[in-house]
Amino acid sequence: MPTTNRPRRVTIDDVARAARVSRQTVSRAINDKSEIDPETRRRVLQVAQEMGYRPSRFARGMVRQDVTTLGLIIADVLNPFFPEVVDGVLEAADGRGWQVVVYATGSERAKELAVAEAVPKHVDACVGFILHEEAIRTIASSGIPFAVLDRRGRDLAVAGVDIDFRDGIRQGLDHLTERGHRRIAMIDDRAHALSGAPHARRAAYLAYARDHGLPVGERWIQPADNSTEGGAAAMDALLAEHPDVTAVFAYNDLIAIGAMRQAMKRGREVPGDCAFLGFDGLALGELVDPMLTTLYIDKRRFGKLAVEQVATLMTEPGEVMDAVIRPELVVRRST
Amino acid sequence: MPTTNRPRRVTIDDVARAARVSRQTVSRAINDKSEIDPETRRRVLQVAQEMGYRPSRFARGMVRQDVTTLGLIIADVLNPFFPEVVDGVLEAADGRGWQVVVYATGSERAKELAVAEAVPKHVDACVGFILHEEAIRTIASSGIPFAVLDRRGRDLAVAGVDIDFRDGIRQGLDHLTERGHRRIAMIDDRAHALSGAPHARRAAYLAYARDHGLPVGERWIQPADNSTEGGAAAMDALLAEHPDVTAVFAYNDLIAIGAMRQAMKRGREVPGDCAFLGFDGLALGELVDPMLTTLYIDKRRFGKLAVEQVATLMTEPGEVMDAVIRPELVVRRST
DNA sequence: TTGAAAGCGCTAACAG
DNA sequence: CTGTTAGCGCTTTCAA
Secondary structure, eight states: OOSOOOOSOOOHHHHHHHHTSOHHHHHHHHTTOSSSOHHHHHHHHHHHHHHTOOOOHHHHHHHSTTOOEEEEEESOTTSTHHHHHHHHHHHHHHHTTOEEEEEEOTTOHHHHHHHHHHHHHHOSEEEEOOOOHHHHHHHHHHTSOEEESOOTTOOOSOEEEEEOHHHHHHHHHHHHHHTTOOOEEEEEEHHHHHHTOOOHHHHHHHHHHHHTTOSOOGGGEEEEOSSHHHHHHHHHHHHHHOTTOOEEEESSHHHHHHHHHHHHHTTOOTTTTOEEEEEEOOGGGGTSSSOOEEEEOOHHHHHHHHHHHHHHHHHSTTOOOEEEEOOEEEOOTTO | OOSOOOOSOOOHHHHHHHHTSOHHHHHHHHTTOSSSOHHHHHHHHHHHHHHTOOOOHHHHHHHOTTOOEEEEEESOTTSTHHHHHHHHHHHHHHHTTOEEEEEEOTTOHHHHHHHHHHHHHHOSEEEEOOOOHHHHHHHHHHTSOEEESOOTTOOOSOEEEEEOHHHHHHHHHHHHHHTTOOOEEEEEEHHHHHHOOOOHHHHHHHHHHHHTTOSOOGGGEEEEOSSHHHHHHHHHHHHHHOTTOOEEEESSHHHHHHHHHHHHHTTOOTTTTOEEEEEEOOGGGGTSSSOOEEEEOOHHHHHHHHHHHHHHHHHSTTOOOEEEEOOEEEOOTTO
């Protein structure tokens, strides 16, 4: 067996002993305090370095209650919607000196629940984009300051940010009908539709169609996976069922782009034969051809607002705040 | 003044006292241990809930040394290169039950140094995409397990992943020369060029041009901001200086896309008048028109490998590993 | 400038 | 099933 065999971590006491000083003095050296002889400090630091000493962040955190860690729950970093939200959150957190721990759930129920269970043990506060209400409740009931990133009008007693989908969709569909469109289909996010979560986009689309006497309804809603590939596949299905469609309103830009490209591949001219309207306002929308008309939402602000809410909750516990983000129609070439 | 005035946090002892049990029993209830009467548990949980008790993660971490927190340093989430890296890191970390704390530096020297200084205090291990060597050294010397995400062939005694830019660029430029191109310009990342960090892409481009007698060199390198806008601006500058350019090799896909679109706006046909070659292989490259030829690198794997390296370092301290990612030429329509 | 004592809040191990 | 005893590793008093 080896001569040295200590799985135990090197502690401040070990260093103190080796440097022949009190652990207090080691602490002073490590933390760069002033009340210490420069020479002593040098020696202590030297010894600490050699021994590979690293202060335990738990022991330190225990006595100085000053670091705040924020949990950030998102669905999927690969969906370009989220990096912008994350950026807003990181910036707001950084401004407060907070650490940010990121969790991705893929919006899967089991994963959301698992994260909801674990998160409160590891962070001081949390903001999250969460589909399943049960997961939201789990976090809320843990008692940590918490804001949902997409309250979707849920009347839970939880702080959060709402996006005014209804108004956004009115803007978007007004725009399409003004351009003369009537057979406006919707390509929806399948996972969202199946989750049982409130679905303002879908509801607003149906309500608008009804109120304006458009010849469309449930049967003009085509489900899709949340990706460009999903949008493409859904477009094929849509064209098969409703070849006379003249405009498509998509759940988001990613799906819209996939659908639009597929339509073009199938020989449709955009926007001549079929117009496309997205939702989110991804940077991506300006890079495709034709550039995508979309309902822009300020995703960085979205993230920031949620952080501001939990910041308030840290001082004003129990407060239930809300904030609303209003989408803005950005007309480009696809409509 | 208010009757209740306790800024002090509710501790396990407070709950124990209120529930008239030992704090051990409270601990058992909170942690869902089996050795406890269900009725006692219920009561204790109830009291804890009412008092707003939340276990201190520091105190807990102190006695159970089981949570591992990984620091992840990136430049910018908004650059689509990073979400993929982050995804790989999150997945690898999640598989090990690790938490991930994310820091964005914008590759700015001051910010990188600040993060490098702070990170070791807050995490157990770290992987980072860091431009400035001084920041790398700071983290390395802190003693935490650490792997750089982009070692760039630096001969530091630090674990990390290398990307074989030299080979990638050979593949890319071979492809362009086979297509008959000779006046191949490069659009470079200005910040990288100015940082003093090793710059394999630039070096490989120049070496290739020299070795193959291409009529280009330093003066055919145009600096750009790292964005599509940056690429567009650089393309204008490039066309002004070298109107006879027939192909552009860009620092990355983002810049390539910006440059390509600008060239088209200026009346150049792509790839007829001017071909474009990117680097990174972003999903984005398939969405633009024409689709971008690029040197694909597996960014998720990139992140994963780095995590594997620090995982090894946790058990095998001091080991200096490396891994290499080889770019792969993906020929699409822009060349 | 240095050291000794006193906890921070929690759980593991053992005893009852 | 429940309580008691020991720390986990560090910093903040306070004295020397």
